[in-house]
Structure formats: C-alpha cells, structure tokens
Amino acid sequence: SALTRSSRSIVKSVLSREQAEGVGARVRRSIGRPELRNHDPFLMLDEFNVDKNGGFPDHPHRGFETVTYMLEGQFQHEDFAGHKGTIGPGDLQWMTAGRGIVHSEMPVKSQTRAHGLQLWINLPKEHKMCEPQYQELLDKEIPRATPQEGVSIKVIAGESHGIKSKVYTRTPTMYLDFKMDKNKTVEQSIPASYTGFIYMLKGTAYIGDKEFEGKAHHTLTFSEDGAETIKIQTKDEDAHFVVIAGEPLKEPIVQHGPFVMNTKEEIQKTFLDYQFGMNGFERARDWHSTIA
Ligand SMILES: Nc1ccc(F)c(C(=O)c2c[nH]c3ncc(Cl)cc23)c1F
Numbered sequence: 196s197a198l199t200r201s202s203r204s205i206v207k208s209v210l211s212r213e214q215a216e217g218v219g220a221r222v223r224r225s226i227g228r229p230e231l232r233n234h235d236p237f238l239m240l241d242e243f244n245v246d247k248n249g250g251f252p253d254h255p256h257r258g259f260e261t262v263t264y265m266l267e268g269q270f271q272h273e274d275f276a277g278h279k280g281t282i283g284p285g286d287l288q289w290m291t292a293g294r295g296i297v298h299s300e301m302p303v304k305s306q307t308r309a310h311g312l313q314l315w316i317n318l319p320k321e322h323k324m325c326e327p328q329y330q331e332l333l334d335k336e337i338p339r340a341t342p343q344e345g346v347s348i349k350v351i352a353g354e355s356h357g358i359k360s361k362v363y364t365r366t367p368t369m370y371l372d373f374k375m376d377k378n379k380t381v382e383q384s385i386p387a388s389y390t391g392f393i394y395m396l397k398g399t400a401y402i403g404d405k406e407f408e409g410k411a412h413h414t415l416t417f418s419e420d421g422a423e424t425i426k427i428q429t430k431d432e433d434a435h436f437v438v439i440a441g442e443p444l445k446e447p448i449v450q451h452g453p454f455v456m457n458t459k460e461e462i463q464k465t466f467l468d469y470q471f472g473m474n475g476f477e478r479a480r481d482w483h484s485t486i487a
C-alpha cells in the first residue's frame with residue numbers, strides 16, 4: 196500500500212491584533228508575542244502597516260537576520276555603510292546583520308501605505324559575529340512552484356515541489372508564500388526536524404487531517420511530531436498565507452531589543468561595542484540616515 200506519510204497537525208491558533216511599534220507604525224506581532232515565544236530559530240514575525248509619516252528610523256541589529264518581504268507599497272532602507280535601496284510589492288530583503296548593522300527602514304514618502312512582513316531569524320553561535328550580508332530579490336527573481344492550477348507558491352527560501360530558492364540560509368529555513376484558489380488541496384514537504392507555523396494573510400485555509408481552520412491574521416503552529424508534510428486545503432474561499440519553518444538552533448538566547456546573543460556577557464559587550472563604535476559598529480559613531 197502507498198506509504199501514508201503522516202502530516203503535521205496544528206497545535207494552536209493565535210490572533211495578532213495591531214499594536215504600535217517603531218515611529219507611527221502599526222504591527223500585528225505573530226512570533227514574539229507572549230503566546231508565541233520560543234519558536235527556535237524564529238525570534239519575531241511582524242505584519243507591518245506603516246503610513247507615510249511612520250517607519251523604523253536609525254536602529255542597530257546584531258546576532259540575527261531580518262527578512263523583509265513587501266506585500267504592498269514601497270520601503271526604503273539605508274545602512275551605516277551607505278547600502279541603500281527600495282523594495283516594492285513582492286520584493287525581498289534578506290539581511291544578515293551578523294556582527295552589526297545600523298540602518299533605517301522607512302516607507303517611500305509618495306506611497307499611501309507600506310504593508311509587509313518582517314521575520315527575525317536567530318543565527319547560530321558561529322555566525323552571530325559574521326560579516327553583514329544582504330540578499331535582495333525582486334518579485335520577478337523569486338521562483339514560483341505551481342503544483343496545480345490555482346495554487347501558486349513563491350519560494351522565498353528553501354524548496355517547494357522541486358523549485359528551490361537561491362537564498363543562502365545560515366540557519367536552515369523554509370519561507371513559502373502561498374496563494375490558493377478555493378476548493379484546492381496541496382501538500383508541502385517539511386523536514387522532520389523543522390519547527391514551523393503558518394501565518395494567515397487573507398481568506399480561510401484548513402490545515403492537516405483535522406482541517407484546522409486558519410483565518411486572517413492568525414498564526415497556526417505545527418506539531419513537532421517528526422511528520423514530514425503539511426496538508427493545506429481551501430473550501431469556499433481563496434487563501435493567502437505564508438508557511439515558515441526552520442531548524443531549531445538549540446542554543447541559549449539572550450535578547451535585548453535588537454541584540455540577540457548567547458550570554459548576558461556577550462550582550463553587555465554588544466552594548467559597549469555599539470556605544471563606542473567597536474567590533475563591527477565602527478561606522479555607528481555619529482551616523483544618521485538621510486531617509487528617516
Ligand atoms: N529594536 C527594535 C525595536 C522596535 C522596532 F520596531 C524594531 C524594528 O525595526 C521593527 C520591528 N518590527 C518591524 N517590522 C518591520 C520593519 Cl521594516 C522593522 C521592524 C526594532 F528593531
């Protein structure tokens with residue numbers, strides 16, 4: 196008989212309501228909210244909505260990666276090394292902060308609003324102090340899997356139905372953007388060791404053998420039972436959601452805002468490096484962005 200590959204089930208569903216963040220920004224916090232901590236290797240997932248007067252002015256990062264995926268509108272970013280750019284709908288910025296980045300992330304003034312997702316992925320000890328790196332992909336450069344008519348899967352990281360992303364993930368990560376028409380069923384392979392979840396953006400989807408209902412702005416966390424697929428169905432409405440999964444690092448996490456290290460001594464050292472412009476924060480000394 197055909198091997199019935201067991202499918203991940205949903206452990207819980209948590210609604211994210213909008214909260215204030217940054218300057219005049221509104222975010223729905225998925226991972227990182229009180230009910231959704233400890234989803235190693237993930238530290239935070241925000242669905243952000245920023246009007247043209249808001250944004251995330253000059254701030255640092257060390258020890259992890261920020262993955263910004265635009266859904267609507269345009270975002271400008273500029274860092275202390277003069278790296279700047281604009282990302283628009285469907286575009287991706289995978290920023291490995293490593294030993295240190297100071298940047299600002301602001302909507303393009305002419306836009307009505309900027310809407311997207313920012314995911315924070317922890318880095319393993321050996322990469323926390325790596326050279327910062329950007330991997331930036333335009334919408335049209337991100338491959339799509341279309342396992343059937345009416346099911347489109349943008350492969351932001353990892354692999355889906357034989358389509359592979361070219362993003363280099365220091366922490367093994369799968370990041371897939373699903374658009375499903377109604378009355379479709381699809382299975383997605385997930386490595387047995389990965390921690391994962393679905394964040395619903397629009398519509399309704401039914402997950403797993405028990406058809407657990409996923410509604411907009413809800414996070415649905417996967418069971419960690421070693422099953423290697425997740426089954427996703429739509430019924431009488433389309434659905435738009437992301438599937439995010441990754442290899443847990445199983446390292447101690449000491450986080451102070453935008454600094455994520457393994458020990459409090461490393462955090463204390465990070466504050467000194469940032470304050471005095473050392474060990475990767477040399478350019479932080481009296482840098483101010485031109486876009487904030
Ligand atoms: N420390 C700290 C404290 C507060 C912050 F808001 C931030 C921060 O920048 C962001 C939080 N969510 C976000 N979504 C989208 C974008 Cl573009 C940026 C952020 C940050 F880093």
Ligand SMILES: [Fe+3]
Pocket residue numbers: 251254256261298300
């Ligand atoms: Fe940032």
